[in-house]
Amino acid sequence: MKSNPWTAARIWTLIGYAAASAALFAAPLYLSDFRLNLLAKFLAFAIVALGLDLIWGYTGILSLGHGVFFGLGGYAMAMYLKLEASGGRMPDFMEWSGLTALPAFWKPFESLGFAFAAGILIPGLLALFLGYVTFRNRIRGVYFTILTQALVIIATTLLIGQQAYTGGTNGVTGYSKIAGYSISNPDTKQMLYWITAAFLIVAFIVCRFLVASRFGKVLRAIRDGENRVRFIGYNPALYQMTAFAISGALAGLAGMLFILHVGIISPSMLGIVPSIEMVLWVAIGGRGTMIGAVLGAVLMNWGKSEISAQYPDAWLFVMGALFVVVVVFLPNGVAGLFSRLTSIKRRVTGHDQEAVRNPAV
Amino acid sequence: MTVYITQLFNGLSVSSILLLIALGLAITFGLMNVINMAHGELIMIGAYATYVTQNIFKSALPDSMFSTYFILAIPVSFAVAFVVGLLLETTLIRHLYGRPLDSLLATWGVGLALQQLARSIFGAPNVGVTSPTWLDGGLTVMEGVVLPYKRLFIIGLVAVCLVAMYLYIYRSHAGRNMRAVMQNRDMAACLGISTRRVDATTFAIGSGIAGIAGCALTLMGPIGPSLGTYYIVDAFMVVVLGGVGKLVGTLFGAFGIGMTNTLFEYWTTASLGKVLVFICIVAFLQWRPKGFIAMRTRSLD
Numbered sequence: 298m299k300s301n302p303w304t305a306a307r308i309w310t311l312i313g314y315a316a317a318s319a320a321l322f323a324a325p326l327y328l329s330d331f332r333l334n335l336l337a338k339f340l341a342f343a344i345v346a347l348g349l350d351l352i353w354g355y356t357g358i359l360s361l362g363h364g365v366f367f368g369l370g371g372y373a374m375a376m377y378l379k380l381e382a383s384g385g386r387m388p389d390f391m392e393w394s395g396l397t398a399l400p401a402f403w404k405p406f407e408s409l410g411f412a413f414a415a416g417i418l419i420p421g422l423l424a425l426f427l428g429y430v431t432f433r434n435r436i437r438g439v440y441f442t443i444l445t446q447a448l449v450i451i452a453t454t455l456l457i458g459q460q461a462y463t464g465g466t467n468g469v470t471g472y473s474k475i476a477g478y479s480i481s482n483p484d485t486k487q488m489l490y491w492i493t494a495a496f497l498i499v500a501f502i503v504c505r506f507l508v509a510s511r512f513g514k515v516l517r518a519i520r521d522g523e524n525r526v527r528f529i530g531y532n533p534a535l536y537q538m539t540a541f542a543i544s545g546a547l548a549g550l551a552g553m554l555f556i557l558h559v560g561i562i563s564p565s566m567l568g569i570v571p572s573i574e575m576v577l578w579v580a581i582g583g584r585g586t587m588i589g590a591v592l593g594a595v596l597m598n599w600g601k602s603e604i605s606a607q608y609p610d611a612w613l614f615v616m617g618a619l620f621v622v623v624v625v626f627l628p629n630g631v632a633g634l635f636s637r638l639t640s641i642k643r644r645v646t647g648h649d650q651e652a653v654r655n656p657a658v
Numbered sequence: 659m660t661v662y663i664t665q666l667f668n669g670l671s672v673s674s675i676l677l678l679i680a681l682g683l684a685i686t687f688g689l690m691n692v693i694n695m696a697h698g699e700l701i702m703i704g705a706y707a708t709y710v711t712q713n714i715f716k717s718a719l720p721d722s723m724f725s726t727y728f729i730l731a732i733p734v735s736f737a738v739a740f741v742v743g744l745l746l747e748t749t750l751i752r753h754l755y756g757r758p759l760d761s762l763l764a765t766w767g768v769g770l771a772l773q774q775l776a777r778s779i780f781g782a783p784n785v786g787v788t789s790p791t792w793l794d795g796g797l798t799v800m801e802g803v804v805l806p807y808k809r810l811f812i813i814g815l816v817a818v819c820l821v822a823m824y825l826y827i828y829r830s831h832a833g834r835n836m837r838a839v840m841q842n843r844d845m846a847a848c849l850g851i852s853t854r855r856v857d858a859t860t861f862a863i864g865s866g867i868a869g870i871a872g873c874a875l876t877l878m879g880p881i882g883p884s885l886g887t888y889y890i891v892d893a894f895m896v897v898v899l900g901g902v903g904k905l906v907g908t909l910f911g912a913f914g915i916g917m918t919n920t921l922f923e924y925w926t927t928a929s930l931g932k933v934l935v936f937i938c939i940v941a942f943l944q945w946r947p948k949g950f951i952a953m954r955t956r957s958l959d
Contacts, residue, residue: 359759430940434947439693439758443894444940450891451932458929569887573766580763613774620767624760625753 321494325487334558335602337490339595340497341555346578346594347497347504347587348547353576354584355508356540357520358437361572362427362445365452366420366545368567370552372456372463373419375562376403377412378472378480389471394461403462409476416553417546424545428538435534437523449569456564468563475557486558493554497591500547504587507543516540577616580623583632593630660802665924666917671809673916674816675878678871679889680896680908681823682864688902688953689840689860692751693762696769697893698886700865702776703742704735704872705881709780709787711735725790732815735873736866743865747858755857769886776883784880793877808877815874819867824905826863836860840903841953892919899939901949910950915939 321340325333345367352358379388380403387399405411427448431441456463463469478485507513518526519533526533556562565571575594582593605612627634679701686692708731715727746768754761793811796804827833838846839856847853875885892915900911918938923931946952 359762430944434944436943436947439687439762440898442693442759442762443891443898444943446891447895447936447939451929451936454929454932458927569891573763576763610774610778613770617767617769617771617774620770621750621764624757624764624767625750628760 318494318498321498322491324494325490330483330486333490334486335599336595337486337493337558338555339598340490340493341551341558342575342578342598343591343594344497344500344551344554345548345575346582346590347500348544348551349575349579350584350587350590351504351507351516351547352540352544353579354586354590355513355520356516356537357523358537358541359442359576360445360541360544361442361569361576362448363544363548363575364567364569364572365449366424366548367552367555367571367575368452368456368562368564369420369423370416370549371556371562371566372469372552373406373412373416373549374553374556375469375472376406377409378475378556379469380407381475382471382473388464388469390464390467390469391461396461400462413553416549418549420549420552421542421546425538425542428534428541432534432537432541437537446569446572449567449572453564453568456567464563466564468561468566470561470563472560480557480560489554489557493558496550496554500550501587501591504547508587512536512539574616577620577623579630581619581627581630583630583634585629586632586636589630589632592632660800663799663803665920667803667805667809669917669920671813672920673913674813675871675874676889676892676896676916677909677912678816678819678867678874679893680900680912681819681905682867683893684897684900684902684905684908685827685836686861686864687897689836690751690755690857691758692754692861693758693765693894694746694751694861694864695762695766695890696746696772697765697865697868698888698890699769699772699776700739700743700868701872701875701886701889702773702881702883704739704869705787705876705885706776706780706872707731707735707738707869708873708876709785709881712787724788725792728790728793731876732870732873735869737869739869739872740862740866743868744858744862746865747861751861752854752857773883773887780883782883784882786880787876789877812874812877815870819870820905820909823867827905832856832859895939897949899942899949901946901951901953903953904951907949907951914942914950 324336328336345363349363352360431444457466472480474480515531515536519536523533578594578597579590581597583589601612604615623630683694683697686694711731711734712727715724750764751761754764789808793807796806797810798804827836835851835856838851839853843853875881896908896911896915899914900907915935919931919935922934
């Protein structure tokens with residue numbers, strides 16, 4: 298028997314989402330330009346958080362390498378913007394490093410379409426490849442996590458080391474135009490904000506659709522008991538690879554949108570600390586719920602910009618404490634706290650539906 | 659020829675430091691399935707313990723005694739890191755058994771806080787530790803090949819630690835308990851071993867060794883609050899490559915990574931060398947997904 302999809306709770310949730318989207322799109326009306334720029338940055342981060350939640354919250358694979366995927370997207374867009382700004386000449390940092398001609402792999406990035414496709418496909422394919430060489434051999438859990446962290450290290454050393462091609466430690470900066478519009482113009486900025494918000498909403502809907510589908514059910518099954526899934530006849534590696542690739546592609550998309558608002562990409566933005574900070578957003582917001590990941594990313598970054606503006610030294614203490622508190626006391630984040638409150642309410646009213654804990658035992 | 663000998667010696671030196679760092683990690687990971695990301699900060703604590711010992715010697719004792727400080731600094735840094743490790747285990751890690759990924763995140767948070775703490779106490783810039791005078795100079799093996807005494811001392815120190823660990827794990831009562839818990843926790847508990855105490859001691863010993871590693875690192879250059887982060891990921895790669903459960907696996911992992919890293923960096927550039935090592939590790943894992951030494955077990959998951 299098919300259950301009625303239009304229950305009251307569901308309708309209220311949809312209304313809530315619609316209101317939130319409307320508030321997002323109306324943000325230029327009530328936020329200053331500076332705040333709007335910050336919010337746009339946070340919305341780009343929220344897209345990474347969605348991807349991370351898909352792979353961590355739903356599939357149970359912790360990646361500390363999303364900074365790399367984020368950075369690859371960012372660099373793809375930065376290459377386009379840099380070429381656009383240089384107006385047919387070579388980017389300045391290449392001249393300083395003594396290159397005489399534009400490297401061949403930079404050429405196609407003169408087109409915005411190519412850069413955009415590359416910013417999604419390159420991180421996605423890299424994630425797919427990494428997933429292929431690990432999940433197929435059942436390298437998982439902590440082993441996989443450490444490998445992703447090593448990926449971050451080699452990506453940053455490579456970017457810094459190949460200064461002539463990547464701009465080294467300084468990264469790629471100094472953009473002026475995107476598709477003919479001046480990037481510092483407030484109107485363009487507003488447009489870019491709307492584009493970011495639209496991408497976030499689309500990514501959110503796609504992720505919600507994915508986790509609600511049969512595919513998403515298998516992902517959760519893998520998280521809770523990978524071997525059981527294998528014994529039923531699924532190939533977990535295939536699902537893990539797909540989820541990881543989608544997650545990497547989302548991070549790439551976020552990286553592209555991010556640098557449009559920030560105006561610079563450098564290796565320090567995809568290092569170990571930024572990568573693990575991304576995980577913290579998801580952990581705080583609540584792994585295993587998409588809205589938790591989005592809220593976690595936005596609120597954490599808002600908190601970070603407030604705290605580090607007033608007490609620059611305190612932020613690392615706060616972040617360290619948050620890691621400990623969330624992991625020990627709030628394994629399911631803030632969103633988990635809410636659902637625990639509702640389940641207590643339900644228990645009080647006699648509708649106890651406690652889920653099976655630790656099904657593998 | 660002389661260049662190769664120097665490079666091999668450098669590789670040996672890097673490997674021995676990696677080995678010292680990875681030893682503690684491999685044991686805690688194998689025993690408790692806990693990933694201690696704050697291990698790097700325990701190294702940092704050991705290094706600062708050496709720094710403080712040096713300062714005390716400098717201000718309180720006559721100059722002629724100064725060079726002996728290093729002998730005292732080794733047990734001091736072990737003890738300080740041991741106590742911090744014990745504290746960490748009893749307050750935090752105890753609650754995270756069976757959740758390796760969560761333990762990774764929580765200890766990372768602890769590591770961040772410890773780094774910031776060191777920054778507030780000792781200041782953000784790196785501080786130098788004056789090496790004892792008896793470690794200056796080097797051993798001339800042949801024309802053009804000078805092996806610095808400092809690096810030789812570190813290799814010797816690592817060898818001593820390794821032998822001590824071997825004796826502890828395989829020849830002592832406490833070590834036997836530890837291996838029993840590692841192999842079958844429930845059965846060991848049934849036989850009357852206090853698994854809690856074994857966990858705590860092992861974790862503290864692993865931390866103490868990290869402290870010694872920090873002490874050794876002061877010989878290599880200035881130290882700073884983020885000293886540990888340079889080494890921690892490589893040390894974890896050693897664990898991944900070597901597998902857990904046996905000392906020989908860690909030995910293999912450390913020398914594999916240390917040697918290939920040095921050689922590749924010599925043949926290509928520092929950045930390309932790291933990439934090649936990573937590719938080699940991934941390729942090796944295609945062949946042996948569980949690392950060089952895999953614990954044979956009949957349990958699933």
